[in-house]
Amino acid sequence: MYDYRNNIKVILNKTEADDKSLANSLNAIKAIIAMADGGNVDKPKVKSAPKKNANTQSIAQRNADLKQFKQLLMGLTNLIETPGNEKAKKTSLEALHKLTFVPGVGKRYGNVLGKLDQAIQKSKTTKEAINKKIFEDAMKPKEQPKRDYRKGRRYTVIRALSGCNLINDDGQIVYRIKESQIHSLNLKSGDIVEALEDRENPHFEAEILRVVGYRKLRTRDYDPIEEFRYAVVQGRTGQLAITRNIKGQKLRIRGKAITIPVDSSYYQGENINLEDGSIVDLAWYTGDVRIKKNPADAVQIRWIYQVDPPKQSDLSYKKKDKSKDKAAEELTKLDMNLHYQRVGIAIGDNQNEGVLEEIVNRYNGIPIPIDAFEGKKKVMERQIKDLDIVILMTAYAAHDATWNIQEFASKYGVKFAVSSSKGYRSFERALYRAENKLPAYEGTQTIDYKEAKDN
Numbered sequence: 001m002y003d004y005r006n007n008i009k010v011i012l013n014k015t016e017a018d019d020k021s022l023a024n025s026l027n028a029i030k031a032i033i034a035m036a037d038g039g040n041v042d043k044p045k046v047k048s049a050p051k052k053n054a055n056t057q058s059i060a061q062r063n064a065d066l067k068q069f070k071q072l073l074m075g076l077t078n079l080i081e082t083p084g085n086e087k088a089k090k091t092s093l094e095a096l097h098k099l100t101f102v103p104g105v106g107k108r109y110g111n112v113l114g115k116l117d118q119a120i121q122k123s124k125t126t127k128e129a130i131n132k133k134i135f136e137d138a139m140k141p142k143e144q145p146k147r148d149y150r151k152g153r154r155y156t157v158i159r160a161l162s163g164c165n166l167i168n169d170d171g172q173i174v175y176r177i178k179e180s181q182i183h184s185l186n187l188k189s190g191d192i193v194e195a196l197e198d199r200e201n202p203h204f205e206a207e208i209l210r211v212v213g214y215r216k217l218r219t220r221d222y223d224p225i226e227e228f229r230y231a232v233v234q235g236r237t238g239q240l241a242i243t244r245n246i247k248g249q250k251l252r253i254r255g256k257a258i259t260i261p262v263d264s265s266y267y268q269g270e271n272i273n274l275e276d277g278s279i280v281d282l283a284w285y286t287g288d289v290r291i292k293k294n295p296a297d298a299v300q301i302r303w304i305y306q307v308d309p310p311k312q313s314d315l316s317y318k319k320k321d322k323s324k325d326k327a328a329e330e331l332t333k334l335d336m337n338l339h340y341q342r343v344g345i346a347i348g349d350n351q352n353e354g355v356l357e358e359i360v361n362r363y364n365g366i367p368i369p370i371d372a373f374e375g376k377k378k379v380m381e382r383q384i385k386d387l388d389i390v391i392l393m394t395a396y397a398a399h400d401a402t403w404n405i406q407e408f409a410s411k412y413g414v415k416f417a418v419s420s421s422k423g424y425r426s427f428e429r430a431l432y433r434a435e436n437k438l439p440a441y442e443g444t445q446t447i448d449y450k451e452a453k454d455n
Helices: 005-014 019-036 054-081 086-099 105-122 127-139 179-185 322-329 353-362 377-384 399-411 424-435
Strands: 153-159 164-167 173-177 191-197 206-214 225-234 240-245 260-262 279-285 300-304 342-347 366-371 389-393 415-419
Touching (some): 005 019, 054 086, 086 105, 153 173, 179 206, 179 300, 342 353, 353 366, 353 424, 366 377, 389 399, 389 424, 399 415, 415 424
Parallel strands (some): 389 415
Antiparallel strands (some): 153 164, 153 191, 164 173, 225 240, 240 260, 279 300
């Protein structure tokens, strides 16, 4: 082999620091090495990058573009349905900006996309969109509060004229509960309940979770209470009194018929208005010494139902006659006997359901409540086809349920009528029209509602 070491030393000694001298020296050294190796110079092997499949890359890119286009369409759709929706605007703009980077799109449709971008940013909430949002929120079923039953403690109920006391095993009062919290539970003295301290609500000291049992109390441990449910307030302003309930039963205390005057000003409030036709529950302590001398001092209004009172021009009321003042005070009854027909009451979940059921019972019918607010169509159809009469309370029914009830009533030959008011008189008249096959809607037409002869 040729000894090239001396030659390389000479070349390095003569190499200057400029680029040209360095390049010449490098070429000379390469030539010497080639001579020594017989012309074979090892070249560094460069690994070539694996070639990607052009078709695979094209398909992936096309799918990504279609995804952005779909996102843009969905965002625009939501924005049209609810103008000004910030979430829909953000989704649309993100997809639009990504589409501008697709090869060819920005060049061809840049002006159109720019105008669309500005239109999306200028989108504002309309009055119709706000009303729609409020309506949708109102139609959503209310979420039941989550309760941890494991933390509830057991107490015994001691009923008061309004509300109740919860006592522990030692007979000490632990909580006082208002009537508004327990009325729907229909609690009585001796009921055993599980309750949990409610620190978030300043109005109630505790929340009753459930009723778990009953124990008989000694008479000396509580004051027995009597009640008169669904009593009707009658008379003119300043002269209101209670003598009967919606069934026509007289108010009796210790076997004696009693008239209780009502001071409406004492019960006036933001959502409370006692007047002729109001429905209330009465309660009094059985052993109250005032019952014998002045029952009005002992009897207390426990609960006021939120129903519309009948209008003064109501045809079901008797005409005023000075010679029949006493008869005019009594609650009139229509000439109707349902003979135990099954009456469906199309109404939502509310506190007036019991009042309407009592009216059906008053005329010897069998009340069957129908959920006309959240009920499913097939379930509603199964309920209606087995009924004899259906009364629709439009004030408590959803719009789509109204059409479904009319359709099924006609399909199965069920007698049908509509009560457009929340008042018990309106419901009673609707029941009369359905039974006698009169017009379903009262409207402005004159309908003769015959009264029972024993009124």
